[in-house]
Amino acid sequence: MSELVHDFIFASAARTPQAPALAHGDIRLDYAALAGAVRAAAAALGAHLRAPGERVAVFLEKRVENVAALFGAAAAGAVFVPVNPLLKPEQVAHILRDCNVRVLVTSSERLAALAPVLAACPDLRAVLATGLKSGAETPAAGAPEVRAWEAALAAAPASTPARRIDADVAAILYTSGSTGKPKGVVLSHRNLVAGARSVADYLAIGPDDRILSVLPLSFDYGLSQLTCAFLAGASAVLLNHLFARDVVAAVAAERITGLAAVPPLWSQLARLPWPADCSLRYLTNSGGAMPGATLAQLRAALPRAQVFLMYGLTEAFRSTYLPPEQLDRRPDSIGRAIPNAEVMVVRPDGSACAPGEPGELVHRGALVALGYWNDPAKTAERFRPAPGQDPALPLVEMAVWSGDTVRRDEEGFLYFVGRTDDLIKVSGYRISPTEVEELAYASGLVEEAVAFGVPHPELGQAVVLLASVPCADEATRGALLKECQRRMPAYMVPQHLALRAEAFPRNPNGKIDRPALRAAFLDTFESSIA
Numbered sequence: 001m002s003e004l005v006h007d008f009i010f011a012s013a014a015r016t017p018q019a020p021a022l023a024h025g026d027i028r029l030d031y032a033a034l035a036g037a038v039r040a041a042a043a044a045l046g047a048h049l050r051a052p053g054e055r056v057a058v059f060l061e062k063r064v065e066n067v068a069a070l071f072g073a074a075a076a077g078a079v080f081v082p083v084n085p086l087l088k089p090e091q092v093a094h095i096l097r098d099c100n101v102r103v104l105v106t107s108s109e110r111l112a113a114l115a116p117v118l119a120a121c122p123d124l125r126a127v128l129a130t131g132l133k134s135g136a137e138t139p140a141a142g143a144p145e146v147r148a149w150e151a152a153l154a155a156a157p158a159s160t161p162a163r164r165i166d167a168d169v170a171a172i173l174y175t176s177g178s179t180g181k182p183k184g185v186v187l188s189h190r191n192l193v194a195g196a197r198s199v200a201d202y203l204a205i206g207p208d209d210r211i212l213s214v215l216p217l218s219f220d221y222g223l224s225q226l227t228c229a230f231l232a233g234a235s236a237v238l239l240n241h242l243f244a245r246d247v248v249a250a251v252a253a254e255r256i257t258g259l260a261a262v263p264p265l266w267s268q269l270a271r272l273p274w275p276a277d278c279s280l281r282y283l284t285n286s287g288g289a290m291p292g293a294t295l296a297q298l299r300a301a302l303p304r305a306q307v308f309l310m311y312g313l314t315e316a317f318r319s320t321y322l323p324p325e326q327l328d329r330r331p332d333s334i335g336r337a338i339p340n341a342e343v344m345v346v347r348p349d350g351s352a353c354a355p356g357e358p359g360e361l362v363h364r365g366a367l368v369a370l371g372y373w374n375d376p377a378k379t380a381e382r383f384r385p386a387p388g389q390d391p392a393l394p395l396v397e398m399a400v401w402s403g404d405t406v407r408r409d410e411e412g413f414l415y416f417v418g419r420t421d422d423l424i425k426v427s428g429y430r431i432s433p434t435e436v437e438e439l440a441y442a443s444g445l446v447e448e449a450v451a452f453g454v455p456h457p458e459l460g461q462a463v464v465l466l467a468s469v470p471c472a473d474e475a476t477r478g479a480l481l482k483e484c485q486r487r488m489p490a491y492m493v494p495q496h497l498a499l500r501a502e503a504f505p506r507n508p509n510g511k512i513d514r515p516a517l518r519a520a521f522l523d524t525f526e527s528s529i530a
Contacts, residue, residue: 003166005192006074008230009035016233019207023254024063024238031233037064041072043156044149048103048126052077052162053169055099059083059092059106059114062213062238065130065149067226069105070217074170074189077162078103081172081184082218084508085110091182093117096124099172099184099373105149108132118143128152166190172373173220173314184373185220185314194366195220195317196227198339202321203258203282203308209234210279211258214247214265219509220314221286225260234258244268255279262287262510263294264503267447270297280305282324286312287511289416289434291441291449292331299327309334311416315382315400316363319343320414332438333413334406341365344399345408350387353408358417358430361406362387364399405432424453425460429491436492440465443483445476448504452518454496454525464525465494466517472499496525 009031012021017032029037045056056073058080060066066082073080081099083092092114096104100123106114108131118124124144132148170189174182205211211229213236215222229236237254241247244265251259252275259280261269266285270293283298283305290309299307306324311334313319320343322335337343345359346352353359364386371379386399405417417423417432424431436451448468453461465484469476477499484493498521505513 003193004074004164004189005170005196005227006038006071008193008196008227009038009071012230012233016207019233020210020235021230022064022067022236022238027064029064034067037068038071038075040153040156041068042075042161043159044128044152045069045073045078045103045105046076046159046161047152047156048128048145049076049078050102052164053079054102055079055081055172056103056105057081057083057096057099057101058217059085059087059104059110060130061085061240062217063240064238065105066217067236067238070171073103075161076159077164079169079172081174082216082223083174084216084218086216086508089114089117093120095174095182095184096121102126103128104144106130111146164189166193169370171223173218173223175314183375183378186370186373187220187317188370191317191367191369192223192227194340195224196231198341198367199224199318200228200232201339202323203228203284205229205232205234205258207233209257209281210255211236211260212247212250212254212256213238214241215260215262216509220317221260221262221312221509224317225258245272248272248274251278251280257281258284260284260286263290264448264506264512265510266290266298267294270294270301274301278302278305282306282308284308284310286310286318287509289332289334289438292438293441293444295327295331311335311361311414313363313400313402313404315369315402316341316365317367317369319361319363319367319402322413326413330409330413330415332415333409334416335414336412341367343414344387345406345414346387352387355408355410358405358407361402361404361414362399363402364397368398368400422452424451424463426453426456426463426491427459431463431492436463436465436488436494439487439492440467440480440484442487443480445469445480445483448512450504450512450514450517451494452514454522456495462495463492464496464498464521466498466500466504466521468504469499469501472501496521 013031013035018030021031021034022029056078058069070080102125104127108129111129126145128149130149166189171187172184213225239250309322311320320335342364344362383398385396406414433451437449440449446467450466456462507513
């Protein structure tokens with residue numbers, strides 16, 4: 001049984017060396033070729049590493065070199081740090097400094113953009129860049145060594161990687177940083193292996209599956225597409241898409257069977273025509289609730305595809321999923337705990353909530369991360385002893401306290417209520433932003449919706465609804481307000497309703513950038529009443 005995350009590739013290569021493993025454009029690798037690319041990358045990276053556990057950052061769009069570098073770093077005994085390709089140089093430099101990256105793998109074009117900030121990364125020892133022209137390898141004084149990736153692969157001596165076990169750190173994944181500096185979530189090999197086994201189990205991923213990788217590999221949900229595929233001996237197809245229609249085209253051209261996306265992308269995909277003979281076997285959603293209207297459109301367009309609604313957080317990867325056969329009975333549920341995880345709903349004192357009683361979601365088990373890199377204060381806030389442990393145990397088990405409010409029904413299914421600090425309180429009523437957004441979607445007038453609370457001198461808070469609509473005029477605003485009044489109790493009806501014709505901004509993981517929208521509204525709101 002594979003115990004380290006890169007062993008998935010080597011084990012599949014031993015079983016089925018000629019089976020398709022990885023594709024990007026015209027490049028096609030079978031498992032034997034992918035295993036060879038990972039070993040070569042491990043040797044090239046190992047030549048620049050001095051101790052096990054040093055960090056290797058990869059700042060590339062999705063391509064074969066990216067995958068080889070990530071899993072090659074693990075095979076070399078290092079810790080891989082996938083950096084979102086959408087980040088700006090200063091954001092990349094923060095990550096390089098924060099986790100003391102020693103080796104950076106990037107492209108010559110990205111290296112040119114990073115050049116001004118690399119001097120502020122004193123721990124960086126070497127940069128390996130794809131496509132680097134001859135003569136560009138000479139670094140400036142005091143700068144890290146710069147080498148062409150291709151030359152490093154050719155010159156790397158054979159080496160024996162440092163011995164690692166599944167408790168060792170495998171990766172550091174940085175959150176999007178939409179509220180302050182991004183935090184590095186530390187994941188062990190055990191975390192990644194357990195996560196892949198659990199998800200591949202309930203999705204029934206097998207060697208015949210072809211999984212489309214559309215999400216960033218720096219996103220735990222995106223990285224999961226690779227780990228699940230390589231565990232099962234399936235094929236992963238990398239796609240750097242510009243438009244939603246590119247995804248539909250890739251699904252058809254590559255005969256894709258598995259597709260994962262976040263709600264904003266699903267909303268776009270649901271409005272597009274899909275071929276009648278679509279090959280999709282399953283769809284998965286995480287990163288936020290899928291609007292009910294979007295779910296209905298997808299199910300109508302893709303009747304043969306099973307839809308898995310999921311809930312997860314980077315600190316524990318994946319927590320729950322709703323089996324497809326439950327969709328009609330409870331389409332607003334986030335499901336029950338995934339295999340090999342326990343998900344609890346607790347009060348602030350850690351005692352269990354009764355059915356129907358809102359409480360904080362707490363996740364315990366093999367998927368719980370090792371904390372935030374170099375940040376003991378934030379780690380202590382989120383990673384705390386698991387509730388209900390026997391006091392005779394001398395060492396406590398740590399769990400992730402999610403900060404999300406959920407409720408459990410009599411049958412054990414969970415329902416998302418909202419972020420603990422995002423609940424809106426109007427005249428003593430506790431309002432879920434998700435519920436306001438769902439009712440706005442149900443009107444059929446909005447394409448995207450974001451709800452939150454703002455201070456109110458008499459009510460405590462007032463509800464704000466921001467909506468992206470095809471035509472942001474007063475007629476649409478009036479129609480949407482009437483729909484809200486028709487569908488919502490009086491205390492829930494938005495007191496502030498703002499429309500925009502363009503799509504909402506996204507964070508680097510493709511989710512709606514809610515903090516940015518809230519901050520922009522508050523700037524306008526506060527200045528208007530000042």
